[in-house]
Amino acid sequence: MSARRVAQVPPLRWVLGLRSFWKQHRLPPALPLLIVIVFLVCAVFAGLIAPHPQNQGELSKRLLPPTGMAKADSSYLLGTDGQGRDILSRLIYGARMALLISIVSIALTAALGTFIGLLAGLFGGKLDMVVMRLVDVSMSIPAILIAVLLAAVFGASVQNVIIIVIILIWPAYARLVRGETLSVKQADYVALARVAGCSRLTIMRRHILPNVLPTVLVLMSLHVALVIVMEAGLSFLGFGIPPKYATWGSMIQQGYQQLQTSWWVAVFPCIVIVLTVISFNILGDWVRDRLDPKLRQV
Amino acid sequence: MSDQAMAGMAGATDALPLIEAHGLRKHFPILRGLFRRQTGTVKAVDGVDFVIHPGETLGLVGESGCGKTTVAKMVLRLEVPSEGAVTFRGGDIAKLRGDDLRRYRRGVQAVLQDPYTALNPRLTVGRTVSEPLTETQKGIAKSEVNERVAEALTSVGLLPRIAKDYPHELSGGQRQRVEVARAIITRPECIVLDEPVSAADVSIRAEIINLLQDVQATLGVSYLLISHDLAVVQRMCHRIAVMYLGKFVEVGPAREVATGALHPYTQVLLSNALPSHPDDAGEEIILTGEVPSPRNVPPGCPFHPRCPIAAPICREVVPVLSAEGVGHEVACHLVERGGRNAAAAGGAPRAGAASEAGR
Ligand SMILES: Nc1ncnc2c1ncn2[C@@H]1O[C@H](COP(=O)(O)OP(=O)(O)OP(=O)(O)O)[C@@H](O)[C@H]1O
Ligand SMILES: [Mg+2]
Secondary structure, three states, rough: OHHHHHHHHHHHHHHHHHHHHHHOOOOOOOOHHHHHHHHHHHHHOHHHHHOOOOOOOOOOHHOOOOEEEEOOOOOOOOEEEOOOOOOHHHHHHHHHHHHHHHHHHHHHHHHHHHHHHHHHHHHHHHHHHHHHHHHHHHHOOOHHHHHHHHHHHHOOHHHHHHHHHHHHHHHHHHHHHHHHHHHHHHOOOHHHHHHHOOOOOHHHHHHHHHHHHHHHHHHHHHHHHHHHHHHHHHHHOOOOOOOOOHHHHHHHHHHHHHHHOOOOHHHHHHHHHHHHHHHHHHHHHHHHHHHHHHHHOO | HHHHHHHHHHHHOEEEEEEEEEEEEEEEEEEOOOEEEEEEEEEEEEEEEEEOOOOOOOEEOOOOOOOOHHHHHHOOOOOOEEEEEEEEEEEEEEHHHHHHHHHHHHHHEEEOOOOOOOOOOOOOOOHHHHHHHHOOOOOOOOOHHHHHHHHHHHHOOOOOHHHHHHHHHHHHHHHHHHHHHHHHHOOOOOEEEEEEOOOOOOOHHHHHHHHHHHHHHOOOEEEEEEEOOOHHHHHHHHEEEEHHHHHHHEEHHHHHHHHHHOOOOHHHHHHHHHOOOOOOOOOOOOOOOOOOOOOOOOOOOOOHHOOOOOHHHHHOOOOOOOEEEEEEEEOOOOHHHHHHHHHOOOOOOHHHHHHHOOO
């Protein structure tokens, strides 16, 4: 009896200890965090990790199934596509492109949109009116139309995808930050900060921005998912990243016709997109909870 | 009570006024439609004069929307008056710049109604309390700031270690004390209290009022106290100003206003405010007529549509404040000159009253 307990307790206590440590320090949910870390590592070290090049295949090895199925080649873990390129390697390089597009476009948009929204909310008047009309106009134009138009005019390139993403999502930041600024501005602590002698700049920096930023960060982390989907959509339609780079969207596009015969070509990028998007969304919620002291455990 | 009134009187004659308001007006435009055309004005504050002496408490009472907070904001330089001016130690606060502005900010602090939005949720108590000090005395040593924060927290009955906490870790009463600590850290000469207890529980209310009285006794600070609660105002103030639709209708020593109110509106306020004893013969006066709006101020006396004793003159001529006793002014056509006021002011001669009010 007692021997059994001794044998049982240590692993249990270890797990419980880890869990309570996790809870106490309010660490992010483990599985989404793990997925995002794998995503980031793949994106950053794609050249080192990927077993094969992203864009050169061997035609003799076309449409090899994933390891474990009949006729599989063990050096192609997830099989190959119609041009004999390694699916796993292309997924890894695709992560790099997804990360690049998301980070660059979201960082630029968030900075720009937050700045515009803060100014509109703080100063109001004509500036606010002009900004809000622009936001309305931007939001009322169908996204895919702009994307197709821009791609047709400027051609498909990485920069153009980033520009398209910025045009599509900046109004969300401007509008959100403006609204938050207007409501934070009403708080008594802003009036009291003026009574305390704070300058406008100090009030913006110390009292308004920190209270607006958590929502911006949540939006940013939610947008990572959106941008990944957007980039995939554009590439799927052929208006996105040039074909010399592997992207998840173009992989699905190339694979969906062979779904019945070689499902792995399109299904793996789909799974990867779904997992990444869900993980970023969950982490986004965690970021919000973490940054909101009201929800922080004492 | 009576020695407080005496202190107020003494302040009124001896020292220079700390804060003065001259012909203060604040009119907000009402903007409508796509092109934001102005379709009217809200006369939130419409010609108000008052003086606050060092160490004195001036109470401001009146119904919701009569412009009390707007007066407070103009005194705090949060709103620019449409007309008139507020002076601090004789200087127009609208013209203050640089060091003079910082001196004024150190001298005039505030406690506002809602302790839940008065503290920035992202700053520790220490940062919040020290802000008026660090912003008005740039380059002050960190050790001195910490000392002053601890001192301020102690003098409002909090432990200095609370400085490391965030507002969400505090109770409502503690937050209110933190607000007071922040307001006194610069050792100000005047604190504007805009409904400091109306959001608090009844149990906390008495505590905070006691605290504010202790602070005044030790620091000799003046208060501009705004409240719906006449009982609070009577207890804490040396003088009371009764406000109606942006104007003062009665100003006077607290005890006189409380016991010998001359303006019908003040009488109504008092009859609603006093606790009704079963054996109290005094009956409650109920106001009739439409609720007043500063968007549409009636001609003549603004109170005439609801006044129980309105006469024809009240519909046409705007009454102005005139002296009815020592430091006691009323804006009403129907207050009997010399008759009731003589009794209310304890038989003070009219000549003295006029010179007092003519400051
Ligand atoms: N920024 C503003 N723009 C337009 N109207 C305003 C503004 N601020 C206040 N008002 C109006 O001015 C009037 C007086 O408002 P104020 O807040 O001074 O009243 P109050 O006496 O403090 O009322 P309460 O007891 O409810 O706090 C109100 O009718 C209000 O609607
Ligand atoms: Mg108010």
